[in-house]
Structures are given as structure tokens and as C-alpha cells.
Amino acid sequence: MEPISVAAPRDWRQTLGELLDRRVLAMLLLGFAAGVPLLLIFSSLSLWLREAGIERNAVTFFSWAALGYSFKFVWAPLIDTLPLPWLTRWLGRRRAWLLVAQLAIISAILLMALVDPASGGDSLTRLALAAVLLGFSSATQDIVIDAYRIESAPPRLQALMSSTYIAGYRIGMVASGAGALVLASAFGSEMGSYSYAAWSLTYLIMAAVMLVGILTTLIIREPETYRPKTLTYATRDYLRLVLVFALMAGAFVGGFFLSGTLFGDLKQWLGGGAFGAFLLETLHFALAVGVAALAGWALVRLGAINRAMARAVWIEPVLDFFARYGLKTALLLLALIGLYRISDIVLGVISNVFYQDIGFSKPQIATAVKTFGVFVSIAGGVLGGLMATYYGVVRILMLGAILSAATNLIFVVLAHAGADVTLLYVAVGADNLAAGLASAAFVAFLSSLTNVSFTAVQYAIFSSLMTLLPKVLGGYSGSIVDGIGYPGFFVFTTLIGVPVIALVWIAGRRLEIAGEQVGAMRKGGSE
Secondary structure (H helix, E strand, O other), X not given: OOOOOOOOOOOHXXXXXXXXXXXXXXHHHHHHHHHHHHHHHOHHHHHHHHHOOOOHHHHHHHHHHHHHHHOHHHHHHHHHHOOOOOHHHHHOHHHHHHHHHHHHHHHXXXXXXXOOHHHOOOHHHHHHHHHHHHHHHHXXXXXXXXXXXXXXXXXXXXXXXXXXXXXXXXXXXXXXXXXXXXXXXXXXXXOOEOOXXXXXXXXXHHHHHOHHHHHHHHHOOOOOOOOOOOOXXXXXXXXXXXXXXXXXXXXXXXXXXXXXXXXXHHHHHHOOOHHHHHHHHHHHHHXXXXXXXXXXXXXXXXXXXXXXXXXXXXXXXXXXXXXXXXXXXXXXXXXXXXXXXXXXXXXXXHHHXXXXXXXXXXXXXXXXXXXXXXXXXXXXXXXXXXXHHHHOXXXXXXXXXXXXXXXXXXXXXXXXXXXXXXXXXXXXXXXXXXXXXXXXXXXHXXXXXXXXXXXXXXXXXXXXXXXHHHHHHHOOHHHHHHHXXXXXXXXXXXXXXXHHHHHHHHHHHHHHHHHHHHHHHHHHHXX
């Protein structure tokens, strides 16, 4: 087992020169392409739906469209092993999948632009399906970019590539966040004066912006890959793997919707309280996951898939993680990964609705949150990377956990103060600085946990787990606010971050001890 380590500082002139490396610059553009879709599912879509007169609790449920990010580990092995006809031979394994994902993203955004959520009928359902497609294809793009980054450059460039990727990602978020809000306002849509044409044109422009990603994919070079020869299977095995995945996805969707009436009746029987509704919907979601898992198990038992292939692409990466860290430490690390971002993600789902509800205009939100906030977040990421280099990843992980929870209390003050622009900038600045710092340390932490033999799959598992519970809980943020109000909600988001601080401390102690043991064994072996 390898201990968590941090490389020593390098010569600044050499580091600055490497910023101009074509691979580092490519990650800036790919990061931009990865950052554009996210806010088209979250905050920009939330404001569109609110202006269209959709209820707040229904608006926050749309955040579930991004759950593809949290389950991407399920199909990451498909992308790692499944060749695409003709495209793989033309572009290579990584670029072929990247192009397909980006074309799917553009298609999903175009489909969203063609639906008016205020038109009634099944419009919300059609918009939700298009948003789910956008979340699924965006998560697929993320899987490929992560694998491309790791495979295309040596370890000495990975930190710089990660930094430029994050910077590009944030700039992409500015385009789809502040850019979308400014465009929709300029085209004539405001709260109380809704214009479907304005939002439709805005999303059409966002689809065109994604051409940056496609051009980058066509220009960059396919990385050299190091794949075990055992991961070569017959075409029918690949097709069976895809079929099993599709059937499991269908089982999840079917289980969720078919049991919807039952859980709706149970919520009415309990009186419709926010806490009871959250527990029931969590159980509802868990039941759907269980149905999907049972369907997958049954299909494997029936021989619908090559068992050796299923073990190699899904089971072995998981077994490797537990073998390297041991059961107790591995479970602790998984708990930390699953909970670390919970405070800021749950708050972020409803933050734009909160700003609008207390009286800020869309241009004010765009300037403060989607422009100022994003650049503060980039600065926080750079600061977090530098501090992690000098002070160690776990120490900055702890600082990030404390700040992420504590800065949420500023929103309590803002909720009582109302539309105070100065206080808005203080809250947004503190929140984004903390989030940027914590994210930089957390990416370094996740990377250190990954075995290079299973990089794509393990990193997909970690990054999926990182957002799963926070996004599920975030889907109920509207209901929680309806029950306890905005001040109580922000106190709640602070309190759920407190256990994370304890997890970071315990994990740091366990990894420190493990690192000392590894060092002692190596010293003994060298002697």
C-alpha cells in the first residue's frame, strides 16, 4: 500500500514553462467543455423553471438529472473496454468516446431548448428526460477526460494539467451560468415576465459553445495506453455487457416510477413533513437501486454476461482498493469521500432560488455568483494546490472541511438581511473561496488513493461517490426550506458538515500510521 504523499516544490521557472505544454493547454479547453453542461442542469435550469412558474420543490427535484455524475462508475468500465466501430480506428479509444459524448451533450441541450416547461401537458417530463440525457452524456465526457489526462502525460505534469482543467471547468461554468442568465435577460425573460423564446435561444447558443470541445477533441493527440492484454474480448461479450447495463438501468427507472404511487400515498399518510418526506424518498431511491442490483445479479447468474469480463472490469478494481487499505480503513475512506462535499453541494442546489427569493435581480445574481464567485473559486483552487504542496494534502483537506461548513453560516445573516449587495458578495466570496480550496485538496486526495492499474474505473468510483448522497439530499432542499425556512436550512447545511471534520482527522491518523509502516517495510527491505 502506498502512503499519501506530496511532491516537493519544483523550480518555478521550469513549472511556468510547462504551463505552455500542449497537453496542459489542451486540458484548459477540455475543462471548458466539461464545465458548460453542469449549470445547464442546475442553477440556470432552476431559474428558467422558476420564471416559467414551476413550484420550488419541483425545481430542486431537477437536480437529480445530474445523478449520472454519481453513477458514472457503473458504465466507466464500458468506456474503458468497449471499442466504437470505425471511430476507434480513426481517432483512437479515448478521442472516439470523447467525440460521441460531446455530440450527445449538444443533442441534449438542443432537445431542452425545444421544450417550454410552462406549456403544460408532458412538457416537464420531456424536459426532464432531456436533462437526464445531458447529465448522462456529460458524466461520460468526464470519465473520458479523466482517463485522457492521466494517460497523456507523465506524473510531473499531472498537477498542472489538473489545475488548468479546473480553471477551464470554472470558465465553462461562467459561460453557462452568468452567460446564460445575462443572455436570457437580454432576450427579454425576467421573473414575472417569462419568455420561452429567450430561454430557448439561450440554450441554443450554449449548444454552439460546446463546439469548442469538439474542435479540441479533433486536434489533440490520442494518448499512449497501457492496457493488460487480458482485457481483450469478443464482440459479442462487449454487446452483452452493454445489454446488461441497459437492462439494469431500465430496472432502476422502472422500480423508481412503479413504486412512486405507493411512496406518494405514504407521504400523505405521514402528513407531508419535510423530514419524513426525505426519509421516504431516500427509501424510495434505495429500493430502485436494489431492484437494479438484483436485476444485474440475476442476469449474471443466468449467463447473460461473460463472468470473467464482468469480474475484470467491475470487481477487480474494487477488490484492489480494499486489499491495499484493509477493510476498516477502506470503509472509512469511502465514508469520507461520500460526505466531504455534502455541505456546499446541498446548499448550492437551491442557492440561486434563494438569491431570487430574497430580492436580487438576475443580473445581480449573474455578476456576483456566476462571475465573481467563479473567479474567487479559481483563486481558491490555486491557493489550495499551493498550500497542499507545502503543508500536505490531509492538513488542507481538514481546513477545507472546516471552511466549507463554517461559511454556510454567513448565508443565515444574508437571509435575515435581505437583498444587501455587499453582504451577497461577502457570502459568495467566502463560500467559493472555501469550495475552491477544498476541491483542490480533495482532487489531490482522490488521485493519491487511485491505483494506476485501475485509474479510470477507480477514479470514476471515487468521483461518483463524492456527489451521490449530497445530490440525493439536495433534491429535497426545496422541501426542507418549505419546512424550516432559509435560516434553518443554512444552519442544517453547517451541521451536516461537522462529522466530515472528524472523518478527515481519523483518516489522516490512519493514513499516517499506514505510511510509516510502508516506510519501515521499505527500509527493512533495502537493508
